[in-house]
Amino acid sequence: MVSRKIRVGFSVNGVLVLAFLWVLKAFLEVICTLGSVVFVSILLIRGVWTGVTYLQESRNHRMGELDDENSTWTGAQPAN
Template sequence: MHFRSLSPWILQSVVVGFSVNGVIILAFLWVLKAFLEVICTLGSVVFVSILLIRGIWSGVSYFQESRNGKVNDIDDDHRAWTGAQPAT
């Protein structure tokens, strides 16, 4: 037995319409998935680049502060010896 012989013509058109709607919905979801993948990839790239820039910025700031701290320590040691009064 064939499906055509058992089902009326209206039921066949409903099944075909349902199949077409399913294909259209799947195509829309496929395009939406591709769009969201692009958005998420760009967001991840921006996030990682911000983290990288902040890390480099923090490292440079740390080294500058530690270098300035050493210079200030040397100046403080130098000031410790200036407590002597010159002979007049």
């Protein structure tokens, strides 16, 4: 009779431990998924930011070259 009570106690403890681990696993999956989403979002934002910055700088560089070309061809500078 005593051994049966011990086995029941161990099985109840085992079920409680498994239930706790199952809840912990679900919680960690949610945390890891949110972390992955935040990480990918940051990568996308940085990629778009870098692309826009590159396009703006290349456009400004080209406009500067056009200004240099016009001043060298005409030889005239605007008065300040």
